[in-house]
Amino acid sequence: MIGNIIKDLRQEAGITQAQLAKSINVSQSMIYFWESGTNEPTASNIIALADFFNVSTDFLLGRETAGKLLVPEHIKLYYKMNAEQKRLTIKVMKAILDEE
Secondary structure (H helix, E strand, O other), rough: OHHHHHHHHHHHHOOOOOHHHHHHHOOOOHHHHHHOOOOOOHHHHHHHHHHHHHOOHHHHHOOOOOOOOOOHHHHHHHHHHHHHHHHHHHHHHHHHHOOO
């Protein structure tokens, strides 16, 4: 069940298994194994997935259906950017943070 939820959230975000894997520091094959039901994520991976997708761990575990938040638009936009756009965005973000 958790594999289906991960896959649905990933597809809703419009990202690949490789992009999700990189974002939460696991291998692409691990994402594949979770989505196919071969393996299940560890507790720390469930927390990382919940943080990334902005959902509760209970939602990922299939314990709640209400309260699911939409995947933030900035995550969707980031993965649609090319390498130069990402580089410039990161540069601007760092400049903003340095001003604070």
